[in-house]
Amino acid sequence: MRKPMMAGNWKMNKTIGEAVALAEAIRAAVNDVNNVDRVVCPPFVDLPAVQAALAGSNIAVGAQNMHWAASGAYTGEVSADMLKGLVQYVILGHSERRQYFAETDETVNQKTKAALAAGLTPIVCVGESLAQNEAGETQSFVSGQVRAALAGLSAEQVQALVIAYEPIWAIGTGRSATSQQANDICGGVVRATVRDLYGEAVADNTRILYGGSANDKNIRELMEQPDIDGALIGGAALKVESYGEMVRVTGEVYA
Ligand code: PGA
Numbered sequence: 486m487r488k489p490m491m492a493g494n495w496k497m498n499k500t501i502g503e504a505v506a507l508a509e510a511i512r513a514a515v516n517d518v519n520n521v522d523r524v525v526c527p528p529f530v531d532l533p534a535v536q537a538a539l540a541g542s543n544i545a546v547g548a549q550n551m552h553w554a555a556s557g558a559y560t561g562e563v564s565a566d567m568l569k570g571l572v573q574y575v576i577l578g579h580s581e582r583r584q585y586f587a588e589t590d591e592t593v594n595q596k597t598k599a600a601l602a603a604g605l606t607p608i609v610c611v612g613e614s615l616a617q618n619e620a621g622e623t624q625s626f627v628s629g630q631v632r633a634a635l636a637g638l639s640a641e642q643v644q645a646l647v648i649a650y651e652p653i654w655a656i657g658t659g660r661s662a663t664s665q666q667a668n669d670i671c672g673g674v675v676r677a678t679v680r681d682l683y684g685e686a687v688a689d690n691t692r693i694l695y696g697g698s699a700n701d702k703n704i705r706e707l708m709e710q711p712d713i714d715g716a717l718i719g720g721a722a723l724k725v726e727s728y729g730e731m732v733r734v735t736g737e738v739y740a
Pocket of ligand 1: 494651655656657658659696697698699717718719720721
């Protein structure tokens with residue numbers, strides 16, 4: 486059985502002091518919910534302080550991005566080696582990175598390979614825009630993104646990573662996909678594509694998250710779906726009340 490994951494993407498929020506306070510509150514609230522993988526992904530500058538605040542806890546830390554190169558003349562960027570030891574996870578190819586920072590399927594693939602080589606667990610994001618959704622292109626587009634992100638990876642590497650399906654029209658809009666829609670794409674497109682490429686066993690072992698206005702109100706319904714293995718959470722991850730409730734509900738669903 487796939488272990489569920491509640492990953493908080495804090496985006497560009499929280500100063501160091503605020504990040505530590507939130508991490509400590511999350512630790513106090515959900516450190517004992519051990520049947521759910523709990524991951525917090527603060528901004529780069531917060532990582533050392535958050536790592537220290539969560540030391541000895543059962544809560545993992547992730548970054549929100551990284552560069553594919555090991556080092557060099559890439560002003561403003563951070564490499565996998567720099568993150569190693571600081572984080573266990575790294576979000577890659579988030580739609581905001583693709584949209585505002587010109588990330589492409591190719592760079593997401595390069596980053597995924599670099600993260601795996603460094604021993605980090607990538608959370609690779611895919612998802613269609615509203616226009617693509619309305620044009621009926623969701624399946625072909627999302628499947629293409631999955632194929633491109635996984636290009637050149639071994640079966641072992643694919644089972645070690647996490648894929649997050651995040652329809653762009655649902656991110657930060659308060660308009661979540663229905664649990665049925667989310668399950669249809671997580672299962673019928675993302676997992677089906679992994680199955681096409683790597684076979685049944687690998688597809689069964691790969692964790693697939695849903696993201697896009699997931700919150701403490703809709704999480705139970707989402708987590709009751711067979712192909713949704715967790716959530717990548719933006720806004721609702723910034724408050725211990727909503728994030729803690731999402732972790733607790735997921736723990737109940739998987740009890
Ligand atoms: P949201 O963001 O939960 O605020 O919609 C999700 C994400 O972008 O990962």
